[in-house]
Amino acid sequence: MRQSQLFTKTKKEAPSDEVSKNAELLIRGGFIHKEMAGVYSYLPLGLRVIKNIENIIREEMNAIDGQEITMTALQEKETWEPTDQWSDEKIDVWFKTKLKNETELGLAVTHEAPVTKIMKSFIQSYRDLPKFVYQFQTKFRNEARAKSGIMRCREFEMKDLYSFCKDEQEHNEFYEKSKVAYQNIFKRTGIGHITYLTFASGGMFSKYSHEFQTITGAGEDTIYLDEVKGIAINKEVNNVETLSLLGLDKDKLVEKRAVEVGNIFTLGTRFSDALNLKYQTETGELKSVFMGSYGIGPGRLMGTVVEALADDKGIIWPESIAPFKVHLLVLGDDEAVSTEANKIYESLVKNNIEVLFDDRKEVSAGEKFADADLLGIPYRTVVSTRSMKDLSAGAGGGIELKKRTEEKGKIVSLDELINLLVTRT
RNA sequence: CGGGCUGUAGUAUACCGGUAGUACAAGCGCUUUGGGAGCGUUUAGACUGGGUUCGAUUCCCAGCAGCCCGACCA
Numbered sequence: 413m414r415q416s417q418l419f420t421k422t423k424k425e426a427p428s429d430e431v432s433k434n435a436e437l438l439i440r441g442g443f444i445h446k447e448m449a450g451v452y453s454y455l456p457l458g459l460r461v462i463k464n465i466e467n468i469i470r471e472e473m474n475a476i477d478g479q480e481i482t483m484t485a486l487q488e489k490e491t492w493e494p495t496d497q498w499s500d501e502k503i504d505v506w507f508k509t510k511l512k513n514e515t516e517l518g519l520a521v522t523h524e525a526p527v528t529k530i531m532k533s534f535i536q537s538y539r540d541l542p543k544f545v546y547q548f549q550t551k552f553r554n555e556a557r558a559k560s561g562i563m564r565c566r567e568f569e570m571k572d573l574y575s576f577c578k579d580e581q582e583h584n585e586f587y588e589k590s591k592v593a594y595q596n597i598f599k600r601t602g603i604g605h606i607t608y609l610t611f612a613s614g615g616m617f618s619k620y621s622h623e624f625q626t627i628t629g630a631g632e633d634t635i636y637l638d639e640v641k642g643i644a645i646n647k648e649v650n651n652v653e654t655l656s657l658l659g660l661d662k663d664k665l666v667e668k669r670a671v672e673v674g675n676i677f678t679l680g681t682r683f684s685d686a687l688n689l690k691y692q693t694e695t696g697e698l699k700s701v702f703m704g705s706y707g708i709g710p711g712r713l714m715g716t717v718v719e720a721l722a723d724d725k726g727i728i729w730p731e732s733i734a735p736f737k738v739h740l741l742v743l744g745d746d747e748a749v750s751t752e753a754n755k756i757y758e759s760l761v762k763n764n765i766e767v768l769f770d771d772r773k774e775v776s777a778g779e780k781f782a783d784a785d786l787l788g789i790p791y792r793t794v795v796s797t798r799s800m801k802d803l804s805a806g807a808g809g810g811i812e813l814k815k816r817t818e819e820k821g822k823i824v825s826l827d828e829l830i831n832l833l834v835t836r837t
Numbered sequence: 838c839g840g841g842c843u844g845u846a847g848u849a850u851a852c853c854g855g856u857a858g859u860a861c862a863a864g865c866g867c868u869u870u871g872g873g874a875g876c877g878u879u880u881a882g883a884c885u886g887g888g889u890u891c892g893a894u895u896c897c898c899a900g901c902a903g904c905c906c907g908a909c910c911a
Contacts, residue, residue, distance in 0.1 A: 559904085
């Protein structure tokens with residue numbers, strides 16, 4: 413895409429009401445737009461990142477036999493009454509509204525009950541199990557306090573998967589597979605090395621749930637990490653019982669600030685009991701389906717990547733989720749240079765390489781460099797009279813290539829560039 | 838939900854109980870082009886509602902909005 417056509421612009425300064433690094437950089441770069449506290453729109457660059465994150469999650473969910481659906485954001489009161497989750501005392505973050513005829517509706521806080529109702533239409537026999545369904549959907553939570561930029565929003569997208577199994581054993585097998593899938597997701601999105609499986613309270617359903625916590629100074633959670641074993645426990649289960657159960661030594665735990673980027677829960681039969689989701693066993697007896705739920709917020713993941721990986725100049729996107737693979741800058745207004753840059757741009761496009769072409773006229777070199785650093789595209793290429801010196805000498809150069817994470821670049825030819833970028837996709 | 842802080846051009850800020858200033862952005866002209874360049878010029882602003890006052894953007898009250906700390910986060 414040509415940057416001159418992009419409707420968003422970068423800002424030199426962040427709005428004074430944004431303190432968190434993720435929102436500051438994402439707003440300055442034009443990735444997101446703040447609508448109100450805890451509610452953000454995603455602009456072209458930001459949406460590209462979100463879509464990349466979604467695709468990675470989608471691939472990993474499909475790999476463990478997840479089937480994608482989309483449920484509704486409008487939910488009826490009757491759906492949540494059997495589990496006693498409609499009242500504001502039980503769930504205090506509901507956004508509620510009404511039909512013209514006064515029928516009460518809720519805006520989706522989560523989807524356990526609706527998905528259970530859907531599955532009732534299709535699960536009758538042990539032969540129908542196990543099944544795994546997931547969606548990417550907007551969740552609405554009337555948080556008392558939205559905070560930390562896009563990390564804790566009142567409206568946000570979530571990937572939620574729900575598992576339906578015959579019994580606890582079948583559930584546990586899937587649960588373990590989901591852990592691996594989640595770890596793959598965090599590895600592939602560039603935060604695997606700082607993201608830890610963390611034991612947390614299981615609430616009323618089971619002894620533990622598991623969170624995936626990414627270490628960053630900006631985190632809102634405190635976890636206790638065994639760096640050798642690579643597992644952590646949440647503050648709420650930091651007790652003697654848990655420590656001995658997990659074989660952890662209190663003295664070897666390090667306190668860290670972290671962001672919860674994912675969580676997985678064993679639900680058991682709470683929802684299937686309440687909503688009467690039962691199946692017939694081989695011997696004809698009726699049993700409740702054993703359930704689990706598994707969440708990841710793509711927006712929060714995006715914010716976490718920014719928090720964890722950015723430097724003082726701007727964002728650093730991992731290649732896997734970057735809005736573009738390569739940023740092509742043309743400097744100066746020399747006609748031969750701009751002709752060459754256009755040629756390079758067309759070649760990259762033809763080779764299906766995602767390229768952002770900074771073809772803006774009358775923007776100084778310094779500004780283009782600063783923008784490139786801020787936007788954080790993994791590879792920066794520059795075409796200028798300087799870079800083209802080698803080309804005119806027949807040395808096959810013409811393009812200066814530099815990684816966002818490196819200080820110095822090198823001169824490469826168009827073929828070399830294409831080879832490098834194509835093999836990486 | 839408790840506590841604290843803050844609302845001034847698109848953005849960031851300054852001063853002030855008496856004609857609201859600066860920088861960036863934006864428009865125009867010229868110069869510039871390897872790290873947010875320069876000169877000139879133009880456009881553009883006091884959250885809302887009450888009160889005090891001769892006069893309020895400034896002081897007071899309320900509302901609305903935002904940020905931070907805490908609580909909460911099934």
